[in-house]
């Protein structure tokens with residue numbers, strides 16, 4: 001099967017130019033002017049931007065909810081990524097439970113995800129972060145095995161103390177040391193657990209349970225302190241570290257200063273924190289407000305302005321979605337039936353957004369003049385691919401790369417809505433916001449999977465793409 005994409009404007013992380021792309025089988029086989037060849041299909045991309053398919057380095061599909069029973073974001077919904085121009089997700093492979101409720105180790109959990117959870121369902125391609133939700137003595141000895149499997153990254157939660165997800169300072173340091181020895185990088189959710197527990201307890205004691213207390217009880221300094229500590233530990237252990245979903249100026253400044261000192265740190269911003277305001281949690285209908293409950297919390301306009309600038313300055317390197325398809329029924333577990341009020345502490349944290357990421361960032365980043373098109377491709381496609389050891393197979397328009405190609409119509413005008421932009425659940429956190437530009441055609445390894453902005457692929461055709469160790473973050477380590 002050969003496909004020729006003609007007359008489009010190709011945008012990469014470094015260039016923008018007019019050229020045709022020849023796709024042969026699953027790969028890009030030629031890029032040039034006026035390519036003509038006997039092909040099975042011609043796609044006319046005149047007036048469109050032709051970009052590498054997006055790589056979303058921060059996704060939670062089929063993750064256990066805080067109720068400890070239900071899972072969010074069945075892989076059946078992963079087609080929404082393709083509609084939104086994302087062709088590869090890097091999913092968080094949590095420690096699974098066996099039938100008796102005992103934790104599986106990370107190697108077995110990753111295998112379970114790849115051999116069972118995604119089967120017959122996965123629409124885009126997938127890579128994995130091993131996501132430690134049950135740190136044990138065994139964890140650090142598993143890391144070389146994970147690298148061999150093509151999983152060169154480990155995620156740790158430095159908040160949620162009192163749950164099995166929580167990684168304390170010793171776990172963090174042990175994991176960083178072991179990861180640095182085998183070419184893995186470590187990702188962290190950085191919020192000081194004691195700081196937020198203090199404010200959460202105080203709010204509850206004073207009778208404050210509304211969703212907006214998610215914002216009041218997770219102060220910026222608690223995030224910044226944890227970011228600073230994680231960076232220091234990583235530097236000591238000589239392991240690169242990725243700070244997930246940076247939400248505020250104070251945390252960003254810790255990253256900026258550390259980078260100036262030559263420390264190997266990568267900052268990630270996520271769609272919701274770049275575009276949404278914490279006052280959305282002040283909706284009089286607590287069930288609507290609950291859609292926006294995530295951690296760290298949404299913050300202020302000045303924080304969002306800072307994050308966009310930080311992308312341009314290189315303090316923040318990539319944009320993920322932190323997709324967590326928590327449906328309404330799961331969000332409703334925030335209701336305290338005994339006391340007849342919602343309790344922000346019980347609302348499952350997390351928002352859907354894997355399908356919206358590229359469209360929202362195009363509209364509110366590129367169209368709003370905050371970042372240019374090359375920065376968009378860099379932050380949404382190329383840097384995440386490099387970080388996860390997937391480049392140049394993914395994240396590039398280059399001869400020999402996988403033909404993951406997203407073609408955007410910049411003239412499209414619409415409104416974000418769960419009807420037109422499915423999120424995988426009943427609601428969209430971007431509902432009612434203006435949309436500029438839309439992916440009309442998307443190819444996954446040479447096959448058209450989105451046509452006229454409709455999904456035309458086959459669930460189950462997404463593949464696991466092993467990542468190589470010693471990725472982008474290791475370039476930052478001083479030799």
Ligand SMILES: [Zn+2]
Nearest residue numbers: 058060244322
């Ligand atoms: Zn996350």
